[in-house]
Amino acid sequence: MATDHSRTAARFMISPAVLLLLGWMIIPLSMTIYFSFLNYNLLSPGMEEFIGFDNYEFFLTDPAFFAALGNTLLLVGGVLLITIIGGIGLALLLDQPMWGQGIVRILVIAPFFVMPTVSALVWKNMFMNPVDGLFAHAAKALGFAPFDFLAHAPLFSIIMIVAWQWLPFATLILLTALQSLDQEQIEASKIDGANKVNRFIYIVLPHMSRAITVVILIQTIFLLSIFAEILVTTNGGPGYASTNLTYLVYAQSLLQFDVGGGSAGGIIAVILANIVAFFLMRMIGKNLEA
Amino acid sequence: MTNNNPNYNKLIVTLFAWAIGLLIFFPILWTILTSFKTEAEAIASPPLFLGFNWTLENYLEVHERSNYFLHFWNSVVISVGSTLLGLLIAIPAAWAMAFVPAKQTKNVLMWMLSTKMLPPVGVLIPIYLLFRDFGLLDTRVGLVIVLTLINLPIIVWMLYTYFKEIPGEILEAARMDGATLWSEVIYVLTPMAVPGIASTLLLNIILAWNEAFWTLNLTAAKAAPLTAFIASYSSPEGLFYAKLSAASTMAIAPILIMGWFSQKQLVRGLTFGAVK
Numbered sequence: 001m002a003t004d005h006s007r008t009a010a011r012f013m014i015s016p017a018v019l020l021l022l023g024w025m026i027i028p029l030s031m032t033i034y035f036s037f038l039n040y041n042l043l044s045p046g047m048e049e050f051i052g053f054d055n056y057e058f059f060l061t062d063p064a065f066f067a068a069l070g071n072t073l074l075l076v077g078g079v080l081l082i083t084i085i086g087g088i089g090l091a092l093l094l095d096q097p098m099w100g101q102g103i104v105r106i107l108v109i110a111p112f113f114v115m116p117t118v119s120a121l122v123w124k125n126m127f128m129n130p131v132d133g134l135f136a137h138a139a140k141a142l143g144f145a146p147f148d149f150l151a152h153a154p155l156f157s158i159i160m161i162v163a164w165q166w167l168p169f170a171t172l173i174l175l176t177a178l179q180s181l182d183q184e185q186i187e188a189s190k191i192d193g194a195n196k197v198n199r200f201i202y203i204v205l206p207h208m209s210r211a212i213t214v215v216i217l218i219q220t221i222f223l224l225s226i227f228a229e230i231l232v233t234t235n236g237g238p239g240y241a242s243t244n245l246t247y248l249v250y251a252q253s254l255l256q257f258d259v260g261g262g263s264a265g266g267i268i269a270v271i272l273a274n275i276v277a278f279f280l281m282r283m284i285g286k287n288l289e290a
Numbered sequence: 291m292t293n294n295n296p297n298y299n300k301l302i303v304t305l306f307a308w309a310i311g312l313l314i315f316f317p318i319l320w321t322i323l324t325s326f327k328t329e330a331e332a333i334a335s336p337p338l339f340l341g342f343n344w345t346l347e348n349y350l351e352v353h354e355r356s357n358y359f360l361h362f363w364n365s366v367v368i369s370v371g372s373t374l375l376g377l378l379i380a381i382p383a384a385w386a387m388a389f390v391p392a393k394q395t396k397n398v399l400m401w402m403l404s405t406k407m408l409p410p411v412g413v414l415i416p417i418y419l420l421f422r423d424f425g426l427l428d429t430r431v432g433l434v435i436v437l438t439l440i441n442l443p444i445i446v447w448m449l450y451t452y453f454k455e456i457p458g459e460i461l462e463a464a465r466m467d468g469a470t471l472w473s474e475v476i477y478v479l480t481p482m483a484v485p486g487i488a489s490t491l492l493l494n495i496i497l498a499w500n501e502a503f504w505t506l507n508l509t510a511a512k513a514a515p516l517t518a519f520i521a522s523y524s525s526p527e528g529l530f531y532a533k534l535s536a537a538s539t540m541a542i543a544p545i546l547i548m549g550w551f552s553q554k555q556l557v558r559g560l561t562f563g564a565v566k
Binding site: 005006007009010011013014016017018020021024025027028029031032035090093094096097098099100101103104105106107108109110111112113114115116117118119121122123124125126127132134137140141164167168169172173176177210211214218221224225227228231232233245246249250253254259262263265266267269270272273274276277280281284285 | 296300303304306307308310311312314315317318320321324333335336337379380382383385386387389390392396398400402403404405406407408409410411412413414415416417418419420439442443446471496499500502503506507516517518520521523524531534535538541542545546548549550553554556557560561562565
């Protein structure tokens with residue numbers, strides 16, 4: 001039994017972390033909410049005035065917002081699709097007996113540790129560049145015209161770069177889940193005459209479903225805030241073709257100095273992230289009880 | 291049929307897996323190779339794979355032109371500093387939640403996690419303005435503060451899942467022997483907790499090293515870590531593939547090595563204990 005003494009001590013030990021996070025969450029977030037109701041531009045200081053929901057109206061009727069919202073969904077959805085399917089395939093492959101398994105695992109996981117600005121620049125210049133990139137060389141060698149990926153398919157190119165970075169994460173987690181699969185269950189199903197496909201659909205996939213959900217939710221949280229990859233490859237362009245919500249808010253507030261409009265966009269992004277977070281928290285909460 | 295020969299199957303799987311592994315790793319390999327080429331060789335057509343004059347010149351030049359090691363040192367200070375500060379705050383909290391659980395513990399943990407889900411753009415403007423007013427823009431102190439706060443929930447959670455696995459009976463026994471709370475922490479718990487703390491430290495340094503939202507938005511030149519420094523190569527006048535590759539190789543090498551040692555912890559830390 002914990003004594004009163006240790007309970008007091010425990011509270012004392014928890015409080016710095018709680019107070020700091022509380023401050024981190026409440027102070028800036030309430031400032032953002034406050035700013036979002038102001039006509040506030042950094043270029044005209046002292047002219048702030050309360051304008052109600054005008055910023056939200058401006059943001060929600062701006063075509064750029066819908067472009068950014070669509071791009072955000074495409075970016076998150078596209079990367080999820082590639083990493084989940086690729087991750088399941090890779091996890092199944094890496095779970096097989098082979099020579100040099102440890103090394104292959106290391107090769108597959110490596111992209112996750114590359115900082116976003118490096119991977120974006122390496123892909124942009126050394127692979128996707130229409131003159132000197134490897135893809136351009138390959139296209140020329142095969143007799144095709146080089147394709148300018150970031151100019152003509154900017155969002156697709158960013159999806160590929162981000163998917164490359166996150167595929168290792170999905171693979172690693174799905175592989176971990178796969179390795180906890182009860183081998184006796186597999187053996188029993190073999191005796192019962194189940195073939196590989198049936199075993200995958202009825203035993204392996206249900207066993208991994210929890211890990212898949214976790215991967216989807218956690219990646220979504222991170223993918224909603226993709227920023228560096230866009231900043232160093234396309235700057236959100238051409239036009240708004242590769243602008244996501246995060247980048248739009250950044251551009252509105254720190255490039256156009258419209259603090260009010262940017263804040264309204266920030267609050268909209270918070271609301272969207274909260275919808276995802278709600279489901280993630282429920283999953284993790286359930287696990288905590290188990 | 292040879293198909294039933296286990297060695298034959300293993301060979302096929304091995305070849306296939308190695309091919310895919312090398313394909314995924316290729317961009318990193320290509321960056322490392324290019325860092326040893328001259329600028330002319332780096333853009334040669336057809337591309338040169340191994341048959342070029344290996345040189346270390348890019349590594350020397352990257353530093354001469356841009357004070358590379360200042361940015362490297364910034365990365366070290368910011369990632370290690372924010373991790374140590376985070377551990378200092380999180381270890382007591384995680385300890386208390388794991389060993390003196392109260393009714394509210396679960397809610398507190400979940401709430402801490404929810405702060406991690408706050409998208410950074412939601413607080414970008416206030417943080418930027420506060421930093422401007424307090425003179426924290428482009429300072430290492432400012433970044434240490436922000437990165438400590440954004441990674442604190444992950445640190446608390448990871449430590450909590452590790453501490454949970456330490457058997458409570460040992461603490462009971464120590465208490466029976468008359469150990470006070472603090473001696474309990476220092477002599478009994480800490481030695482058992484060291485592996486968990488070490489893993490948390492490792493993972494958090496990786497996350498902080500690669501963080502590229504706040505480091506890009508809150509630094510300019512002086513305090514810019516490698517994430518922000520490398521981003522400066524996106525400007526057209528900086529388009530030197532061999533130098534970009536050398537700068538990139540140095541930026542990712544330490545973390546790549548640390549990352550390979552912490553694969554298991556990565557799963558645990560980033561899924562908040564939901565997958566082990």
